[in-house]
Each structure stands twice: as C-alpha cells, then as structure tokens.
Amino acid sequence: MTHAMLKGSNVPLEATTVRAVLRWTPGQDVPDVDVSALLLGPGGRVRSDEDFVFYNQPRHPSGKVWRLGKKRVAEGLTDTIQADLLAVEPGVGRILLVASADGVAFDRVPALCILLYDAAVAGGEPLATFEIKPETGAETALICGELYRRGDGWKFRALGEGYSNGLKGLATDFGISVDESEGAEPPADPTSSGPLPPEQPTPPEPPTASVPAQPPAYGYPQPMQAPAAGAGDAYFRLPPQGPQFIGR
Secondary structure (H helix, E strand, O other): OOEEOOOOOEEEEOOOEEEEEEEEOOOOOOOOOEEEEEEEOOOOOOOOHHHEEEOOEOEOOOOOEEEEEEEEEOOEEEEEEEEEHHHOOOOOOEEEEEEEOOOOOHHHOOOOEEEEEEOOOOOOOOOEEEEOOOOOOOOOEEEEEEEEEEOOEEEEEEEEEEEOOHHHHHHHHOOOOOOOOOOOOOOEOOOOOOEOOOOOOOOOOOOOOOOOOOOOOOOOOOOOOOOOOOOOOOOOOOOOOOOOOOOO
16 A cells, blocks of 8 residues: 655555655756765764765665666656665664755756655555655755654655755755865965965876776666775765765
8 A cells, every 4th residue: 555645744664675766757947856865873963974875975885775876767757765774773763865956946846756665576556655845946955755763663754844055955954074165275385475376287198998888877777885994085075967065
C-alpha cells in the first residue's frame, strides 16, 4: 500500500534498505535538480563534512548511504539516494533528503515529488509519495523529507521546508564547513609592504593520448569508492556544474 503523505506526516518503515527518488518534469526554462543527503548526529548536525552525500561525493564513507544518480522515466527525470537503514551507524539519528536547483527558484520546477521504495523489491509500488509544494516559490533548496530513528526502527517524515539562500544556507544550518575566503586579500609578503604579486600562469601540458569515457547522463552508475582518509580540501569546493554554495 502506498501512503500519500501530507506535509508533516510520518509513516513507519518495515523495509531495511530504502530508495528515495526525487522526480520532476523537465522542460524549457526548467532548471536541473539535484538530490543530496545529510546524515545528522544526536545534536541535529553533521559530525563532519563527510556526512554530506551529493553528486561530487556520491557515497558516504560508511558505504551505507549513496547516490544512485539521474535517470529518465516516463513521468520525467529522477535523482535517487539509497540508504541501508539496518546498517547505518548508531551515531546517525536522521537522514535529510534534500533537493537543490542550481540557484533557481523551485517555482520553476513542475510536478516535484519524492517517492520512497523498498529497495529489496524490484518493480514494487512506492511505500510513500509526497508532492512537494514550496511555500513561497522562491526557495532554491528544499528539505523534502527525512528518515529518522524511532526506537529500534525507522520512520519517514514528509517536510517540504525551503531555503531561499540555497544549499549554502541549508548546509551552514546543519554544520557543513563553508569556505568564506572568496574575495579575501592575497597573503602578505613579510619582506614587503604590500600583497604578493599574482603567480604566473603555468603553461598547459600536452594532451594525453586518451580521455576516460564519461559516465552516462542518466541511469544508475556503479557506486564510487569512498575517498581515502585525509584526502581532499578542508572545505568542499564544488565544480562548476550543479548547485553552487561554497566559494571558489
């Protein structure tokens, strides 16, 4: 039985692994939409920046929450997060399911909804559906819903809470480190009275013999391996594609 959810309602989950599918209708002037997940500790905040699962960090280091990617379906486009609830670390009490629209307001995204499936049942009906209606239309990021612990089990709550300042505002609220250094003066040279001169550009390297094939634009790719411990910057710096909320 599929539960048609209203904002604020919740439903218990018997499934141990769930697939949260964000779906919308594409069209002219409709922005691309990305799904992401925030794994929150007991204090309602991430424990580290690794608790943010998104297109540039598609798999949590635990391997229990990951992004399946975008897919074309008859009803439109989808972007999907999957979670092995039975194996999620005990320190995680909530998993927020977030949508962002690359800085464009969600009033331009038609038929936005989230569907929750039992990942162990191929071709099964959704466990729950929630049609997301932004309150103001000016939101550029939305918390669509949350998976949360209740006793020894898990439940799903429909939320639809929006942020007009996008993923930057949402991420900051939940403890993600945001790089605020953009526009700062260059570091001073202790031997001079002014800032260091700009570095000379490095000559481009000759092209390599081959370029790795890009993954398909739609369809579930194979999960990526988690980055090695200590790898990466102290702050996220997202690539030019997709939602921009961290200074470059």
